[in-house]
Amino acid sequence: MASGDSFYVTTPIFYVNDVPHIGHAYAEVAADVLARWHRQRGTDTWFLTGTDEHGQKIMRSAAANGVTPKEWADKLVEESWKPLLDTLNLSNDDFIRTTEERHEVRVQKFLSKLDDAGFIYEDEFEALYCVGCEEFKPESEIVPGEGANEGQLVCAIHSKPMELLSERNYFFRLSDFQQPLLDYYEANPDFIQPASARNEVVSFVKSGLHDLSISRTSFDWGIKVPWDDAHVVYVWFDALLNYITAIGYGDDDGEFERRWPAQHVVGKDILRFHAVIWPAMLMAAQIAPPKRVFATGWLLVGGEKMSKSKLTGIPPQQITDEFGADAFRYYFMRAIHFGQDGSFSWEDLSARYHAELANGFGNLASRVLAMVRKYFDAELPGGIERHQDDERILELARTAIANSDAAIDRFAIDQAIAEVWKLVDGLNLYITEQQPWVLAKQEADRGRLAAVLDTAVRGLGALAVLLHPVIPVATEKLWAAIGAEGELAQQRIADALEWRSTGRVGELDALFPRVESAETTDA
Ligand code: MSP
Numbered sequence: 001m002a003s004g005d006s007f008y009v010t011t012p013i014f015y016v017n018d019v020p021h022i023g024h025a026y027a028e029v030a031a032d033v034l035a036r037w038h039r040q041r042g043t044d045t046w047f048l049t050g051t052d053e054h055g056q057k058i059m060r061s062a063a064a065n066g067v068t069p070k071e072w073a074d075k076l077v078e079e080s081w082k083p084l085l086d087t088l089n090l091s092n093d094d095f096i097r098t099t100e101e102r103h104e105v106r107v108q109k110f111l112s113k114l115d116d117a118g119f120i121y122e123d124e125f126e127a128l129y130c131v132g133c134e135e136f137k138p139e140s141e142i143v144p145g146e147g148a149n150e151g152q153l154v155c156a157i158h159s160k161p162m163e164l165l166s167e168r169n170y171f172f173r174l175s176d177f178q179q180p181l182l183d184y185y186e187a188n189p190d191f192i193q194p195a196s197a198r199n200e201v202v203s204f205v206k207s208g209l210h211d212l213s214i215s216r217t218s219f220d221w222g223i224k225v226p227w228d229d230a231h232v233v234y235v236w237f238d239a240l241l242n243y244i245t246a247i248g249y250g251d252d253d254g255e256f257e258r259r260w261p262a263q264h265v266v267g268k269d270i271l272r273f274h275a276v277i278w279p280a281m282l283m284a285a286q287i288a289p290p291k292r293v294f295a296t297g298w299l300l301v302g303g304e305k306m307s308k309s310k311l312t313g314i315p316p317q318q319i320t321d322e323f324g325a326d327a328f329r330y331y332f333m334r335a336i337h338f339g340q341d342g343s344f345s346w347e348d349l350s351a352r353y354h355a356e357l358a359n360g361f362g363n364l365a366s367r368v369l370a371m372v373r374k375y376f377d378a379e380l381p382g383g384i385e386r387h388q389d390d391e392r393i394l395e396l397a398r399t400a401i402a403n404s405d406a407a408i409d410r411f412a413i414d415q416a417i418a419e420v421w422k423l424v425d426g427l428n429l430y431i432t433e434q435q436p437w438v439l440a441k442q443e444a445d446r447g448r449l450a451a452v453l454d455t456a457v458r459g460l461g462a463l464a465v466l467l468h469p470v471i472p473v474a475t476e477k478l479w480a481a482i483g484a485e486g487e488l489a490q491q492r493i494a495d496a497l498e499w500r501s502t503g504r505v506g507e508l509d510a511l512f513p514r515v516e517s518a519e520t521t522d523a
Pocket residue numbers: 011012013014015022023024026027052239240241242266267268269270297298299300305306307
């Protein structure tokens with residue numbers, strides 16, 4: 001998909017029953033990198049994240065902690081979820097909470113619209129519910145329990161007993177949308193990504209859709225159904241709508257039209273909600289479906305999906321405290337093929353930090369700038385003449401720009417970074433081959449020395465621009481040290497090589513100092 005007029009990217013909104021772990025942080029960072037990259041393309045960008053605060057899961061956590069659901073949500077949002085934005089250096093434009101009035105009134109407006117259009121009806125209902133998923137589960141996802149749950153039916157994801165619910169509910173006529181959805185998938189082959197996720201959704205929809213229960217009467221922690229306040233809106237129906245309520249659905253100030261449709265980054269466990277239910281809801285309301293739903297894999301720890309309930313949850317801050325936010329962002333974006341599962345280990349993080357960030361990138365920058373200071377008193381002469389070898393580096397930079405930009409179009413974040421890293425490696429090799437410290441020994445080689453260091457500094461500037469979306473802190477330091485003009489975040493990806501220089505380089509402390517990690521040394 002080429003860069004359009006606007007780019008609206010979202011993360012899932014997170015349940016506030018518990019604190020964030022690195023699985024949540026992963027989606028946040030991915031969406032942030034995409035948003036920053038698009039801003040640096042000059043695209044009108046909006047990045048939304050937030051919290052999902054209704055439903056039984058939150059209600060029960062609050063009760064277990066002896067407070068009301070709203071008090072619990074406020075506490076978790078203020079103490080854990082909003083601070084995560086700083087921990088990870090996120091550049092979100094908005095943060096929505098589903099308990100905010102702007103959300104609640106628009107959810108009611110949307111529901112009334114669907115009701116008026118005849119897509120809602122009332123019926124008796126009995127089914128097995130998983131509170132962990134906040135979902136009535138299909139038979140295929142219910143399995144016999146093991147250990148303490150032997151003899152009971154449990155959810156295949158949460159391994160917790162299912163609950164039998166029997167109520168009068170309002171239903172959304174999801175089954176009406178089987179064919180329109182299949183037509184939409186076919187007409188928009190890039191709508192669901194990666195391809196494996198798309199195939200799974202297509203065969204699921206082909207196997208037939210049931211109408212969806214969208215209200216509950218057995219508890220009241222939710223948004224009231226506008227025409228019947230004995231019912232609260234089903235938490236997923238409420239939550240999905242955040243993507244349009246946050247940008248002013250139903251208002252006439254043009255903001256909604258400016259932003260919508262969105263591109264959603266979601267975990268593969270919640271793909272069906274986003275690729276089946278959500279577009280059907282939108283079609284029913286005569287709103288365009290999202291542009292793209294991209295399903296990420298799971299972070300695995302010790303081979304298992306990392307989760308709080310299984311006690312494998314790692315708080316993001318544990319990593320950022322030791323390695324910094326840049327390293328966190330770089331590591332997860334680089335090491336995991338976006339769209340597939342990936343294993344986290346402290347050893348791997350530490351190894352990549354030292355080999356790639358500290359040695360590969362950080363040292364390159366410090367060495368080059370130290371030579372400019374030493375051999376040219378921090379100021380490179382103008383009017384240099386480049387050789388073929390120097391031109392090859394500039395060509396490498398142009399290729400890195402084009403290829404990384406194309407990878408971002410596919411949301412292939414890891415590949416985009418790999419493309420940029422070809423320039424890091426190319427520059428390191430160039431310095432090794434050109435041996436500026438040898439050129440510095442002969443007065444006759446002075447012009448050559450200037451050309452080599454100038455070319456290397458130019459390459460470093462391109463790296464700062466291209467890596468800014470991923471490692472914003474280190475690239476700012478580098479940007480200042482190479483003596484570049486203008487704000488780094490304002491630099492265009494396409495012009496990464498054409499940055500303007502003041503001509504004077506400055507000091508640069510180690511961008512990625514060595515870390516003796518307690519986790520890796522104890523292991
Ligand atoms: N509240 C719903 C989403 C509503 S969106 C309209 C929800 N919340 S969640 O907090 O449980 O999960 C949020 C996201 O975190 C999901 O995309 C989920 O896949 C992701 N992850 C949770 N554990 C994860 C890993 N171990 N690895 C990667 N992502 C993980 O679902």
